[in-house]
Amino acid sequence: xxxxxxxxxxxxxxxxxxxxxxxxxxxxxxxxxxxxxxxxxxxxxxxxxxxxxxxxxxxxxxxxxxxxxxxxxxxxxxxxxxxxxxxxxxxxxxxxxxxxxxxxxxxxxxxxxxxxxxxxxxxxxxxxxxxxxxxxxxxxxxxxxxxxxxxxxxxxxxxxxxxxxxxxxxxxxxxxxxxxxxxxxxxxxxxxxxxxxxxxxxxxxxxxxxxxxxxxxxxxxxxxxxxxxxxxxxxxxxxxxxxxxxxxxxxxxxxxxxxxxxxxxxxxxxxxxxxxxxxxxxxxxxxxxxxxxxxxxxxxxxxxxxxxxxxxxxxxxxxxxxxxxxxxxxxxxxxxxxxxxxxxxxxxxxxxxxxxxxxxxxxxxxxxxxxxxxxxxxxxxxxxxxxxxxxxxxxxxxxxxxxxxxxxxxxxxxxxxxxxxxxxxxxxxxxxxxxxxxxxxxxx
Ligand SMILES: [Mn+2]
Numbered sequence: 001x002x003x004x005x006x007x008x009x010x011x012x013x014x015x016x017x018x019x020x021x022x023x024x025x026x027x028x029x030x031x032x033x034x035x036x037x038x039x040x041x042x043x044x045x046x047x048x049x050x051x052x053x054x055x056x057x058x059x060x061x062x063x064x065x066x067x068x069x070x071x072x073x074x075x076x077x078x079x080x081x082x083x084x085x086x087x088x089x090x091x092x093x094x095x096x097x098x099x100x101x102x103x104x105x106x107x108x109x110x111x112x113x114x115x116x117x118x119x120x121x122x123x124x125x126x127x128x129x130x131x132x133x134x135x136x137x138x139x140x141x142x143x144x145x146x147x148x149x150x151x152x153x154x155x156x157x158x159x160x161x162x163x164x165x166x167x168x169x170x171x172x173x174x175x176x177x178x179x180x181x182x183x184x185x186x187x188x189x190x191x192x193x194x195x196x197x198x199x200x201x202x203x204x205x206x207x208x209x210x211x212x213x214x215x216x217x218x219x220x221x222x223x224x225x226x227x228x229x230x231x232x233x234x235x236x237x238x239x240x241x242x243x244x245x246x247x248x249x250x251x252x253x254x255x256x257x258x259x260x261x262x263x264x265x266x267x268x269x270x271x272x273x274x275x276x277x278x279x280x281x282x283x284x285x286x287x288x289x290x291x292x293x294x295x296x297x298x299x300x301x302x303x304x305x306x307x308x309x310x311x312x313x314x315x316x317x318x319x320x321x322x323x324x325x326x327x328x329x330x331x332x333x334x335x336x337x338x339x340x341x342x343x344x345x346x347x348x349x350x351x352x353x354x355x356x357x358x359x360x361x362x363x364x365x366x367x368x369x370x371x372x373x374x375x376x377x378x379x380x381x382x383x384x385x386x387x388x389x390x391x392x393x394x395x396x397x398x399x400x401x402x403x404x405x406x407x408x409x410x411x412x413x414x415x416x417x418x419x420x421x422x423x424x425x426x427x428x429x430x431x432x433x434x435x436x437x438x439x440x441x442x443x444x
Contacts, residue, residue: 060250060252060256061196061199061204061205061207061208061252062208062211062212062215064196064208065194065205065208065209065212066192066194068169068192069169069171069192069194069209070209070212070213070216072143072145072167072169072192073098073101073102073169073209073210073212073213074105074107074213074216074217075107075142075143075167076107077108077142077143077166078108078139078140078141078142078143079099079102079107079108079109079110079141079142079143079144079145080109080110080111080112080131080136080141080143080144080145080158080161080165081094081095081096081098081099081109081110081111081112081144081145081147082095082111082112082113082144082145082146082147082149082151082154082158082161083095083111083112083113083147083148083149083154084113084146084148084149084152084153084154085113085114085115085153085154085155086115086328086329086330086373086374086375087113087114087115087117087118087330088118088148088239088240088330088334089117089118089120089121089235089236089238089239089240089274090148090201090202090203090236090237090239090240091113091147091148091149091202091236092113092117092118092121092125092130092232092236093121093124093201093203093206093232093233093235093236093237093239094147094148094171094201094202094203094205094206094232094233094236095111095112095113095130095145095147095148096111096124096125096129096130096232097203097206097207097210097229097232097233097236098111098145098147098206098209098210099111100228100229100232101206101209101210101213101214101229102213104214104219104221104225104228104229105213105214105217105219110131110135110136110141111129111130111131112130112131112132112133112136112157112158113130114133114154114155114156114157114158115155115328115330115372115373116326116328116373117130117328118274118328118330118331118334119274119278119324119326119327119328119331120235120239120274120275120331120334121232121235121236121239121274122274122326123235123270123271123273123274124231124232124235124270124271124274125232133155133156133157133158134157136157136158136161137157137160140161140164140165141161141164141165142165142166142167143165143166143167143168143169144158144161144162144165144167144168144169145168145169145170145171146162146168146169146170146171146172147171147172147202147205147206148171148172148173148174148201148202148203149172149174149176150170150172150174150176150177150178150182150401151168151170151178151182151183152182153376159184162183162184162185163184163185163186165185165189166189166190167189167190167191167192168183168185168189168190168191168192169191169192169193169194170191170192170193170194170195171194171202171205171206171209172193172194172195172196172202172205173195173196173197173198173199173200173201173202173205173403174195174197174392174401174402174403174407175195175197175392175401175402175403175404176193176195176401178191178193197403197404198250200237200240200241200248200249200250200253201236201237201239201240201241201253202236202240203232203233203234203236203237203240204233204237204252204253204256206233207229207230207233210229223265226265227265227266230260230265230266231266231270231271234257234260234266234268234271234272235271235272235274235275237253237257238271238272238275239275241253242338242341243275244257247405248405278331278335279316279320279323279324279327279331279332279335280319280320280323283316283319283320284316284335284336284339286316286319287308287312287313287315287316287332287336288336288339289312290308290309290312290313291306291307291308291336291339291340292306292307292308293305293306293343294306294307294419295347295349296423296426296427298426298427298430298431299430299431299434301350301351301426301430302347302348302349302350303349303350303351303352303353303423303426304343304344304347304349304351304352304353305352305353305354305355305419305422305423306340306352306353306354306355307354307355307356307357307415307416307419308336308354308355308356308357309356309357310356310357310358310359310362310378311358311362313329313332313333313336313356313358314358314362314366316332317329317332320332328373329370329373329374330373333356333380336354336356337354337382340352340354340382340384341384344384348386349386350385350386350387350390351383351384351385351386351387351390351391351394351426352383352384352385353381353382353383353394353419353422353423353426354381354382354383354384355379355380355381355382355415355418355419356379356380356415357378357379357414357415358374358375358378359378360378375410376410377410377411377412378411378412379410379411379412379413379414379415379418380408380409380410381395381398381400381408381409381410381411381418381422382406382407382408383395383400383402383406383407383408383409383422384405384406385405385406386405388404388405389404390429391403391404391405391406391407392404392407393429394407394422394425394426395407395408395409396409397421397422397425398410398411398418398421398422399411
């Protein structure tokens, strides 16, 4: 590990997030559910389904689902739900939960992600539950739903399905701006975009949509039905909030999870089993020696860049696969990002830019099914920021996007150049902020 301007630090190998964090770190919140209160009325749908309201407590989100999304969710025609690749647990959990909720209501649905599921989400998926690219290429879908993504990284088969769809629905919590042109769909294709930057996971938006659909159809789910729907949602939310970490979990999320736990229907050990399947600590420790950290300061603003050698990552991936053949490239990436995030919290960095570079020649020896799992660009950048909006702002400079505190981008430029550019942007932004402050003070 290279450290500039700081004494070297010994990486603490991050364990899978513990559920107990929910109770340790959770902010004190007003109870989301008041047992004495009658369910709210929503103008177009009447009262909330009692079962839904009592069991799930997702009213914050159910109120916000656009009617067009509920209409599309209940549309009787064929439906394909697509996450982006390489898929994280949120996109897998959301895609599968949307499809399952439709199937529970007797409506056709298939879920697809152009890549293998990460270890964390695998235990809540059924074997062969996801449609392959070959399977979806063979038919047309009336509705295509994009969850947790804007359609830019869904693979050729799903891209083709988009073009053939009558209706495209986008449900995402990233700061996206999709258009019919960017999606490659015709002018007469119906497009509904539901974007909620405040949702801790796209799975919460998926759940709210399913609940509205269930409520509108006056369906009564069995205990198994609820488990099928809630297990992938919980695992997805657990992942995007890094184990319901206080800073990543709104009171709505914490309240909802608590009420699901209180309902006692789900075996949480089973739901979160995949999060214990992280890569072996000795493999991870060896990999972390190839992570170079550089610290920077502009005024009082401290930030850092982290560069990871792609070759070292491929070697760690190979060692991890020797133990667990289904370990994905992203699993290895997430395990390193966990450490970067932990380091960020410990040091109080205002922002960090992480990049891993895997040039073409390093991919040449990989079998195609493994090469496919790598990002399409040589460099994958991940940005984290304490200030909301800074991470996606920076990622957009490199053609990427994201959520208020975390974002990403891909590029074929050299990693060192990209990180140097990121530092320049961050410095300029801080200077601009400080100048603006002075100017405002002077004008009073
Ligand atoms: Mn997400």
